[in-house]
Amino acid sequence: MSIEQPRGSHDLQQSESGEVEHPERFENPGLPPHRPRLGDEDPKANKRSEHQVVVLFVISIIATIAAIWGFFAFPVDGLQVGNVRMSTLVIGLGLGLGMLGIGVGAVHWAKTLMNDHEKVEERHPQRGDDATRAEAVDIMREGVEDSAIARRPLIKGALGTAVAIAPLSFLVPLIGNLGGDWDISKFRHTAWASAPGGGRRYLATDPTDRRIKASEVTRGSMVHVQPWRLEEEENFLEEKTKAVVILMRLDPKLLKEPEEKKDWSYDGIVAYSKVCTHVGCPVALYEQQTHHVLCPCHQSTFDITDQAKVIFGPAKRPLPQLPITVDEEGYLYAQSDFHEPVGPSFWERER
Amino acid sequence: MKALAAGRRHRLAPVVLMTLALLFTGVVYAALAPSPAQAETPSAGEVEAGEKLFIANCSTCHGMNAQGTDHGPSLIGVGAASVHFQVATGRMPMDANQPQAEAKPPQFDEAETQQLAAYVASLGAGPGIPSEEQVDPALGDAANGGLIFRTNCAMCHNAVGAGGALTNGKHAPPLYDSTPTELYEAMLTGPQSMPVFNDATLTPDDKRDIIAYLMEQREPSPGGFSLGALGPVSEGLWAFAIGMSVLIGFAVWIGARSS
Numbered sequence: 001m002s003i004e005q006p007r008g009s010h011d012l013q014q015s016e017s018g019e020v021e022h023p024e025r026f027e028n029p030g031l032p033p034h035r036p037r038l039g040d041e042d043p044k045a046n047k048r049s050e051h052q053v054v055v056l057f058v059i060s061i062i063a064t065i066a067a068i069w070g071f072f073a074f075p076v077d078g079l080q081v082g083n084v085r086m087s088t089l090v091i092g093l094g095l096g097l098g099m100l101g102i103g104v105g106a107v108h109w110a111k112t113l114m115n116d117h118e119k120v121e122e123r124h125p126q127r128g129d130d131a132t133r134a135e136a137v138d139i140m141r142e143g144v145e146d147s148a149i150a151r152r153p154l155i156k157g158a159l160g161t162a163v164a165i166a167p168l169s170f171l172v173p174l175i176g177n178l179g180g181d182w183d184i185s186k187f188r189h190t191a192w193a194s195a196p197g198g199g200r201r202y203l204a205t206d207p208t209d210r211r212i213k214a215s216e217v218t219r220g221s222m223v224h225v226q227p228w229r230l231e232e233e234e235n236f237l238e239e240k241t242k243a244v245v246i247l248m249r250l251d252p253k254l255l256k257e258p259e260e261k262k263d264w265s266y267d268g269i270v271a272y273s274k275v276c277t278h279v280g281c282p283v284a285l286y287e288q289q290t291h292h293v294l295c296p297c298h299q300s301t302f303d304i305t306d307q308a309k310v311i312f313g314p315a316k317r318p319l320p321q322l323p324i325t326v327d328e329e330g331y332l333y334a335q336s337d338f339h340e341p342v343g344p345s346f347w348e349r350e351r
Numbered sequence: 352m353k354a355l356a357a358g359r360r361h362r363l364a365p366v367v368l369m370t371l372a373l374l375f376t377g378v379v380y381a382a383l384a385p386s387p388a389q390a391e392t393p394s395a396g397e398v399e400a401g402e403k404l405f406i407a408n409c410s411t412c413h414g415m416n417a418q419g420t421d422h423g424p425s426l427i428g429v430g431a432a433s434v435h436f437q438v439a440t441g442r443m444p445m446d447a448n449q450p451q452a453e454a455k456p457p458q459f460d461e462a463e464t465q466q467l468a469a470y471v472a473s474l475g476a477g478p479g480i481p482s483e484e485q486v487d488p489a490l491g492d493a494a495n496g497g498l499i500f501r502t503n504c505a506m507c508h509n510a511v512g513a514g515g516a517l518t519n520g521k522h523a524p525p526l527y528d529s530t531p532t533e534l535y536e537a538m539l540t541g542p543q544s545m546p547v548f549n550d551a552t553l554t555p556d557d558k559r560d561i562i563a564y565l566m567e568q569r570e571p572s573p574g575g576f577s578l579g580a581l582g583p584v585s586e587g588l589w590a591f592a593i594g595m596s597v598l599i600g601f602a603v604w605i606g607a608r609s610s
Contacts, residue, residue, distance in 0.1 A: 037609050084573035092575075111609040205552055206502050216551030220541050223552045224502050248546070284506040287517060287544040294518055296506050301518060312518075 031118050039112055049112035053105050060101025067094020184348055191227045191243040192322060193337040200333040203247065203324065204228035213330045217269050220288045223247040225271065242342055244274040245322050246284055250291060254305045264323035266332065271322040272308045275343040276300055278315040393469030401470025404463055408444055417474055429540065430477020431468035436536035438464045450520035451543060478539045485555055486531035491563030500561050503548065511568045513580040517544055527569060531562045
């Protein structure tokens with residue numbers, strides 16, 4: 001009484017200051033009164049639910065038969081596209097409805113017809129009694145003594161080693177497969193450096209591999225470029241991935257070129273790497289009216305008139321420019337490789 | 352007249368009527384059908400009619416002599432293909448100053464479009480309207496066309512030509528409804544934001560292969576619903592908006608008390 005008295009007055013003060021009064025402990029309200037369902041009292045409703053369940057199962061049966069019929073009715077051998085479509089559709093719908101009918105029927109059965117009286121299961125303490133616990137410890141100790149692991153160091157060492165090295169059987173291939181080739185100097189040069197035998201590396205159309213004359217690149221046009229005759233060389237796909245280029249011709253007056261890069265373009269024709277400097281998507285959505293090139297992955301936008309500088313999006317660096325010029329017959333070729341690594345950043349890059 | 356009325360219940364009447372109807376349709380079609388797109392040497396009358404149409408409909412923006420104004424570019428030397436593309440797809444005349452001239456029902460019929468094209472072509476040499484043979488998808492190699500399309504076109508127009516977004520409200524339109532002639536003209540002339548793919552960098556054969564590939568995309572897909580072929584966007588929307596709603600609906604139903 002002497003303890004509850006001050007608490008009571010404390011509670012009273014709280015309620016006076018406008019706060020809600022909380023009891024120390026909520027009473028267990030027990031289960032709400034059981035309400036019977038329609039079908040529990042009305043035999044007609046009960047019968048109706050039974051019919052509904054049967055209908056759901058019958059839908060499943062019909063759907064399964066339809067799926068089997070569909071398999072035979074729409075053979076997919078040969079190149080009949082319509083048949084493939086119908087076969088997939090009928091078998092898929094049959095399978096889906098077959099499963100759904102069983103599931104919905106079973107749930108409906110349980111909900112409407114099976115007994116729905118609320119039941120309470122008390123939770124039991126998880127801790128075993130002291131005698132059981134002592135017995136378990138004894139069994140463990142007996143096992144250790146019986147194996148005599150302390151007196152058999154050879155077995156102990158062999159087992160330890162076996163357990164320790166077992167994970168290597170999947171760790172070594174896992175790490176080894178990360179990359180067989182750790183030569184990152186490959187990032188720094190592309191196939192444009194020189195043709196096999198040290199000849200000129202001509203620009204060619206991708207994928208038709210025709211050499212391109214400067215006169216063929218008209219104002220407003222864009223050409224997707226790969227190094228000429230690269231297909232005959234080793235690691236063609238890897239090399240092509242690094243070396244793809246977009247070629248555009250603009251009004252030479254529009255181009256803002258620094259003095260040292262004046263001769264990298266030819267009469268308004270400029271070539272830039274097609275690999276985005278953000279994560280390496282092909283930057284090729286060229287708007288010929290605004291001279292912007294857009295990357296389809298994250299919308300980085302590069303201004304071709306101004307050194308392909310980034311004007312929007314997550315890319316950090318401008319697209320590397322490929323210095324080009326023409327030979328005696330007017331065909332475009334690369335003066336040299338790109339002057340910086342193409343594509344996204346990597347750890348060893350300076351910037 | 353009486354004989355006709357009496358004969359209308361004759362056994363052969365439907366056959367006669369059908370034959371007449373077919374003949375009538377054929378004659379009307381022949382009279383109204385668009386003439387083959389290749390206007391080799393437009394007559395002087397055609398150019399003259401085109402000039403009248405031009406002055407009445409286009410000169411406000413493009414100038415009385417198509418020399419261009421502050422509101423529209425010069426059309427001297429753009430060629431018949433460009434005019435035919437812009438007018439036949441309804442992009443020109445443009446109805447409002449907006450980021451992109453949208454395709455809409457054309458304002459001129461095929462004959463008038465040809466006259467306009469002939470007039471503009473007479474002002475300066477430019478790419479001409481391709482012949483039926485140049486754009487016939489049956490003569491193209493769809494597999495090679497797919498290869499070229501994926502490198503040159505798919506970034507903007509999507510791998511199957513479903514279209515895609517550009518910057519500042521511009522977009523690359525879907526190619527499902529374009530005619531082979533329009534496809535060829537668009538590649539040749541580079542309308543609006545689209546770059547030019549001239550005959551040197553994309554040969555006429557390459558262009559026809561691309562058209563064959565695009566025509567093949569219009570056939571039903573063996574994989575069922577393509578959901579617009581827009582990739583993860585429409586598929587994700589379907590999975591979240593519809594798939595998740597259905598799953599939540601089932602969960603609520605299973606947990607609900609039966610009445």
